[in-house]
Amino acid sequence: MFTGIITDIGTIDHAEQRGDLHARIRCHYDMSGVAIGASIACSGACLTVTSKGDDWFTVDVSAETVSKTAANRWVQGKRLNLERALKIGDELGGHIVTGHVDGVGTVAAREAEGDSIRFTIAAPAALAPYIAAKGSITVDGVSLTVNSHADQSDGTVHFGLNIIPHTWEMTTLGELQPGDPVNLEIDVLARYLMRMNEAKSLSM
Known part of the structure; x- marks a missing residue:
């Protein structure tokens, strides 16, 4: 973990x-x-x-x-x-992350917003139901909070992130440009919800 x-x-x-x-x-x-x-x-x-x-x-x-x-x-x-890996007794500063990539997203837009960088990430349709405003998501291994989301007509979702200076200085996120692919991991609770929904659909 x-x-x-x-x-x-x-x-x-x-x-x-x-x-x-x-x-x-x-x-x-x-x-x-x-x-x-x-x-x-x-x-x-x-x-x-x-x-x-x-x-x-x-x-x-x-x-x-x-x-x-x-x-x-x-x-x-x-x-x-x-x-x-997390050790027992370590501070949980982000959220629980498994290190299992759920899908690949694409940087759809990047712009300055105050001292931060505002990213819009396009995520695949399979992950769209599990990305929610104020929820957690992992982008290239970094724990982040989803600021906004917009469902697209093709089933995909665009979600917004604000990357503060400390985060882009201490990670590779500041290097990202529109068109770049990123590893995405949904919140672990959403992962279990995904599995429950799959099992429910198979039983119907």
């Missing part, structure tokens, strides 16, 4: 296909305190540390993960939002 509060930005400095995609990520963590087999959320995707050095760790990214996450996310030079 995670909270969506980013604690480092890592950079993929090597990536190669070995059946699954094998990536080495440079970071600023004290890797002496990170165990082999530990979970680290990488721009919203929970991955397992397979080896490590003083300032890097490696992960294997399955074909399933590659297919379900934003395009070109797992390439050399890409910067990733990093968060280590």
Whole structure:
């Protein structure tokens, strides 16, 4: 489990296909305190540390993960939002995040709003019923509050976010431009609601 509060930005400095995609990520963590087999959320995707050095760790990214996450996310030079797994007793500063990406959205618009950046994200129709104003959502691993939503005629939804200076300075969100894909994870309560609705429709 995670909270969506980013604690480092890592950079993929090597990536190669070995059946699954094998990536080495440079970071600023004290890797002496990170165990082999530990979970680290990488721009919203929970991955397992397979080896490590003083300032890097490696992960294997399955074909399933590659297919379900934003395009070109797992390439050399890409910067990733990093968060280590939640420990008992840690402050829950964001919301409960599983590190399982539910879908890929697209930045539909970006504009300055005061000192903040106002983003409009287009989310797929499958996620539209589970995105609500004042609800929580995870974008590229960052816990955020939905400020507004507008259902579209094709079943998709556009939702608004305000990114304050601290957030875009401490994450990769400030780099996003219209057209960029982003990893989305709906709130865990909405995930269970989704499953309940699926089960109900199958029984009817």
